[in-house]
Amino acid sequence: MAKKKDDYKGYDISTRAVHTGNGYDQETGAVRRPLHMANSYKLPDDLSTVNYSSTDLLIYARNGNPNQQWLEEKVASMHDADDCIMLGSGVAALHALFWTLFESGDHVVYPNVSYMAVYRLLHELFNNKYKVDTEIVDMTDLDAVKKAVTPGTKLVHIETPDNPTCGITDIAAVAEIAHANGALLSVDNTFASPLAQKPLELGADFVIESVTKFMNGHGDAQGGAIISNDLETMDRIRYEAQVNVGSVISPFNSWQIFRGMVTFPLRTQRIFDTAQTVAEWLEQRENVTYVSYPGLPSNPGHEVAKKQMKNGFGGVISFVLNTDDKTVEKFCAALKVITFAVSLGHDESLIFPQPSYDERMYLYPDVFNPGFVRFSIGLESPQDIIDDLAQALKSVGL
Numbered sequence: 001m002a003k004k005k006d007d008y009k010g011y012d013i014s015t016r017a018v019h020t021g022n023g024y025d026q027e028t029g030a031v032r033r034p035l036h037m038a039n040s041y042k043l044p045d046d047l048s049t050v051n052y053s054s055t056d057l058l059i060y061a062r063n064g065n066p067n068q069q070w071l072e073e074k075v076a077s078m079h080d081a082d083d084c085i086m087l088g089s090g091v092a093a094l095h096a097l098f099w100t101l102f103e104s105g106d107h108v109v110y111p112n113v114s115y116m117a118v119y120r121l122l123h124e125l126f127n128n129k130y131k132v133d134t135e136i137v138d139m140t141d142l143d144a145v146k147k148a149v150t151p152g153t154k155l156v157h158i159e160t161p162d163n164p165t166c167g168i169t170d171i172a173a174v175a176e177i178a179h180a181n182g183a184l185l186s187v188d189n190t191f192a193s194p195l196a197q198k199p200l201e202l203g204a205d206f207v208i209e210s211v212t213k214f215m216n217g218h219g220d221a222q223g224g225a226i227i228s229n230d231l232e233t234m235d236r237i238r239y240e241a242q243v244n245v246g247s248v249i250s251p252f253n254s255w256q257i258f259r260g261m262v263t264f265p266l267r268t269q270r271i272f273d274t275a276q277t278v279a280e281w282l283e284q285r286e287n288v289t290y291v292s293y294p295g296l297p298s299n300p301g302h303e304v305a306k307k308q309m310k311n312g313f314g315g316v317i318s319f320v321l322n323t324d325d326k327t328v329e330k331f332c333a334a335l336k337v338i339t340f341a342v343s344l345g346h347d348e349s350l351i352f353p354q355p356s357y358d359e360r361m362y363l364y365p366d367v368f369n370p371g372f373v374r375f376s377i378g379l380e381s382p383q384d385i386i387d388d389l390a391q392a393l394k395s396v397g398l
């Protein structure tokens, strides 16, 4: 597979979000990409060179579809990368990378705080079923990372800011440790998005994005991306995980996300700005015992975040209320502008309690237990968000 085409290389991210991957429809002259729902394509007359597990030729929608490929151009462009593979979800992207890279007996290092499915995939599935040696490490502690990563390590996987505590990992420092030991580094960039952070520029080998979140941004489509300059491994991922495991994204989801991405930088900048304002407000509340947001000077990762993030510090705030699980639930249910639901990076603000019975709570810093809430900022007015938080706090006596 050749490098992804980007006619807008060098332009600002907002210009690239609009134009990269777009084009005139050959048949009609329409200025927007059409939606191609076909799952099968006309074969060449001579079949002798056709590889049915390859993505080089449009043969069948699982081998690739035009909407997927246009979206791949746009997402690769957001990271200034040579290649991107779009799959059905962020979890499908994580799985595809792990599935392609790992063999039984490989050593993999991953963080104590990460999205739940990473823990399920590595701690349970790959470890129990495929005998991959998976080791949990506190990635904010570089001495611990140095101890864990050895010349036998295949992959170091990190997430920054992490889900759900918004902790920060130093990407460049971990890349150096990984590469000094011959290991690869993958970075889940979902909480930052490419508006704030481009891990390939900091030494990462692979970036994972759940584009379900900020890049689609409208809460109505699911997709996941692997972004890399390692064209050879990317082709293996296409062959092994996309075509032969079948985790490809649908044309319709690709079309939706492509459309959502046109306004990705504009929407996400607004979300980052509001998140900073709301985090500062939350930090002043008497019954909010802790606020974790990388844009706050009180955050232990603030200095590293300033070094590796730009345009802001993400759209998710984690905070802790001075109360129990049940009252946290009542607080979330009392909100009127902010929606009580999972996910993040949508147009609407979303809030989700992290109960103290979460099986991984013992892995998180103590300050998060109990009363822990994950809050994804949306596009509502900052004052309406603040007023809503204030009335819900009051309604539960906080």
Ligand SMILES: Cc1ncc(COP(=O)(O)O)c(C=O)c1O
Pocket: 089, 090, 091, 092, 115, 117, 159, 163, 188, 190, 191, 210, 211, 212, 222, 223, 224, 343
């Ligand atoms: C950091 C992170 N990575 C990956 C995912 C998975 O993405 P998806 O829901 O698109 O499978 C999520 C979902 O919340 C996430 O927060």
